[in-house]
Amino acid sequence: MKIAVLAGNDRNLYACALIQKLAQAGYPPSQVVLKNNNLLNRMLRVLKVFSFRDIPAYIGKIRGAVKTDNINYQLEEYMFDNGLHKESIYQLSGRLGFQLIYTDDVNDAAMIRSLEKNRPDLIIYCSGGILRKPLLRVPVIGILNAHMGLLPEFRGMNVLEWSLFYKAPVGVTVHYIDAGIDTGDILLKREMDITQGDTINTLRMRSIVLNVELMAEAVDLISKGRAILHPNPAIEGKQYFVMHDIIRQQVEKELRGMQ
Amino acid sequence: MRKILKHIRDFVQHKVYMPGNLRVLIRTCAANEVADSRSVHMDAAMKWLCFAQDKSSCGGVSAGYSFQSGWQLPYPETTGYIIETFYDYAMRIGNNSYRFRSRQMLDWLISIQYENGAFPGGLYRADKAGNIPDPVVFNTGMILFGLVRGFNEEQDEKYLHAARRAGDWLIECQDEDGAWRKCTYKNMVHAYKTRVAWALLQLWKIAGDARYRDAAIANLEWCISRQAENGFVSSMSFFNEAPYTHTIAYTARGLLESGIILDDRRYISAAMKIAWPLLYYFEINKKLPGQFDAAWKPAGNYICMTGCAQMAIIWMKIFRHGSDARYLNASLKMNDFLVQKHCLTPAMSHINGAIMGSSPIWGDYMSYYFPNWAAKFFVESLLLEVEITKELDVRK
Numbered sequence: 173m174k175i176a177v178l179a180g181n182d183r184n185l186y187a188c189a190l191i192q193k194l195a196q197a198g199y200p201p202s203q204v205v206l207k208n209n210n211l212l213n214r215m216l217r218v219l220k221v222f223s224f225r226d227i228p229a230y231i232g233k234i235r236g237a238v239k240t241d242n243i244n245y246q247l248e249e250y251m252f253d254n255g256l257h258k259e260s261i262y263q264l265s266g267r268l269g270f271q272l273i274y275t276d277d278v279n280d281a282a283m284i285r286s287l288e289k290n291r292p293d294l295i296i297y298c299s300g301g302i303l304r305k306p307l308l309r310v311p312v313i314g315i316l317n318a319h320m321g322l323l324p325e326f327r328g329m330n331v332l333e334w335s336l337f338y339k340a341p342v343g344v345t346v347h348y349i350d351a352g353i354d355t356g357d358i359l360l361k362r363e364m365d366i367t368q369g370d371t372i373n374t375l376r377m378r379s380i381v382l383n384v385e386l387m388a389e390a391v392d393l394i395s396k397g398r399a400i401l402h403p404n405p406a407i408e409g410k411q412y413f414v415m416h417d418i419i420r421q422q423v424e425k426e427l428r429g430m431q
Numbered sequence: 432m433r434k435i436l437k438h439i440r441d442f443v444q445h446k447v448y449m450p451g452n453l454r455v456l457i458r459t460c461a462a463n464e465v466a467d468s469r470s471v472h473m474d475a476a477m478k479w480l481c482f483a484q485d486k487s488s489c490g491g492v493s494a495g496y497s498f499q500s501g502w503q504l505p506y507p508e509t510t511g512y513i514i515e516t517f518y519d520y521a522m523r524i525g526n527n528s529y530r531f532r533s534r535q536m537l538d539w540l541i542s543i544q545y546e547n548g549a550f551p552g553g554l555y556r557a558d559k560a561g562n563i564p565d566p567v568v569f570n571t572g573m574i575l576f577g578l579v580r581g582f583n584e585e586q587d588e589k590y591l592h593a594a595r596r597a598g599d600w601l602i603e604c605q606d607e608d609g610a611w612r613k614c615t616y617k618n619m620v621h622a623y624k625t626r627v628a629w630a631l632l633q634l635w636k637i638a639g640d641a642r643y644r645d646a647a648i649a650n651l652e653w654c655i656s657r658q659a660e661n662g663f664v665s666s667m668s669f670f671n672e673a674p675y676t677h678t679i680a681y682t683a684r685g686l687l688e689s690g691i692i693l694d695d696r697r698y699i700s701a702a703m704k705i706a707w708p709l710l711y712y713f714e715i716n717k718k719l720p721g722q723f724d725a726a727w728k729p730a731g732n733y734i735c736m737t738g739c740a741q742m743a744i745i746w747m748k749i750f751r752h753g754s755d756a757r758y759l760n761a762s763l764k765m766n767d768f769l770v771q772k773h774c775l776t777p778a779m780s781h782i783n784g785a786i787m788g789s790s791p792i793w794g795d796y797m798s799y800y801f802p803n804w805a806a807k808f809f810v811e812s813l814l815l816e817v818e819i820t821k822e823l824d825v826r827k
Contacts (some may be wrong), residue, residue, distance in 0.1 A: 334756075337756060338756075410755075410757065412757060413714040413715075413757065413760060413761070414714075415760060416759075416760050416763040416764055416767075418763050418820055418823075419756065419759065419760055419763070419823075422823050422824070
């Protein structure tokens with residue numbers, strides 16, 4: 173089975189772990205797409221929405237995120253335990269021999285042509301923004317995504333936090349991507365326990381580990397023709413957006429109180 | 432080219448070239464100071480409203496500050512609903528001077544009420560010949576909010592009496608189908624008069640006269656009969672333009688609050704059908720343009736600041752009523768945006784605490800103007816946020 177991965181940026185640890193996990197399971201990707209994600213490009217994207225005076229705040233946000241949130245100790249530990257190396261996607265390509273495709277936009281026509289030449293059976297989405305219809309039509313089987321919440325109830329952004337806010341179970345869902353927001357058919361979903369001392373950040377880290385596990389499992393099921401699809405009707409859930417800090421703090425507080 | 436010419440014309444017409452105005456223009460374009468606490472912003476906006484009241488020297492609140500002609504004449508309509516905000520703020524900070532100011536506003540409004548119970552439209556000015564502005568339905572309805580609140584707070588019968596007279600006139604003017612077509616702004620029929628219906632329901636609650644309730648219901652029914660499947664209601668605009676978020680929010684708020692008072696899910700749903708597309712647009716695009724067309728496509732590339740504050744209030748009220756936290760989430764983000772744009776400039780007392788009509792200030796809604804109602808809805812939104820976040824803190 174030919175697999176392509178949309179990895180986002182070169183330092184995406186989730187993509188790094190997943191690519192190696194798939195290779196270990198006998199499904200090494202043949203192509204990996206990376207976004208030209210330099211600071212200038214990202215700032216230009218911010219400018220489309222905000223203005224010049226938001227740039228300092230944006231840089232501060234990026235620096236803050238690098239210092240704390242982006243270090244996923246749980247994923248690093250998981251990788252170490254499973255013999256997966258922490259390296260850049262570029263380094264991985266040298267070791268595993270997959271083709272690297274660089275693009276400013278994953279929906280770019282030239283990028284889609286590069287993917288089509290190889291005609292992948294499956295594309296695995298790790299990061300890279302909203303996917304448009306031409307890209308959705310490229311793979312023979314479909315594009316898989318691991319969603320950090322339980323579908324169909326919680327669609328969109330920060331769904332782990334929103335699940336906690338509503339005191340609903342937290343977990344991960346692997347589903348196909350279609351033209352809607354997290355509305356493609358569901359392959360697998362698994363709940364996650366909340367344990368003593370958990371915070372939003374630790375739960376996010378754990379759910380990324382679960383993403384890797386579940387995605388590898390889903391690819392195996394598809395390859396063996398044993399995948400069972402479950403409908404994912406949008407009407408049975410709600411689409412959520414980035415959670416405001418005030419609500420996030422409330423969720424953290426309630427999470428501490430639950431333990 | 433037409434746009435550039437329009438900007439040049441506005442520049443001259445609004446006297447932007449004057450040094451004082453140029454300073455204000457630069458100030459509104461520069462990065463704003465954002466205080467750590469919402470209280471600082473509320474306090475500054477309330478002080479600016481007090482300043483606007485003092486500028487009119489009659490008890491009413493000046494309509495605002497404009498580049499073209501400085502402080503404006505008192506505006507009876509908005510003075511009417513500013514009364515509520517002053518009472519709310521007095522209660523929050525325990526300062527009776529705001530109550531006293533509310534009474535000044537009430538007494539001024541009663542002094543300008545017409546024989547037939549109506550109130551004048553537009554800014555209040557009696558010319559040399561003693562001609563006074565025509566009575567207007569919407570403005571009378573907005574003043575009704577103040578009179579009802581005044582009676583509830585002061586238990587003074589004169590406010591109830593004035594409110595009843597205003598309510599009776601509103602019923603007299605209403606057409607059989609529930610709409611108001613006589614004594615309206617530009618002689619147009621407007622869906623946003625659901626706010627008048629809401630004011631009549633408030634009067635019904637204190638006066639107990641079912642005629643007020645029935646008139647309100649007739650208007651609400653007329654309004655929802657004009658609502659399309661996508662939530663858009665025809666006639667939400669002042670004239671024939673794509674409606675401003677200001678008047679869209681007026682329409683939605685009237686439906687929502689009336690639905691809550693009457694415990695009628697249909698009106699609440701109708702309000703939510705208006706509120707949701709705007710919320711969705713705001714969440715996806717991180718900003719809410721000042722005008723929308725009937726397909727909920729933006730019809731302007733500026734932001735109507737008062738519309739933003741009004742939508743934040745509506746979203747919070749919907750959250751409070753139904754517990755869908757996406758509405759609260761969007762309103763918190765909207766309030767963040769508003770405080771970023773709020774003028775905290777002690778060196779310029781005439782705009783210190785004010786909210787501009789549009790962002791950028793040359794936008795199509797109240798260009799180069801700081802309207803009092805923008806500051807009013809801004810304070811109301813922050814007050815509600817403080818209240819709701821407290822409730823959130825103790826939720827089960």
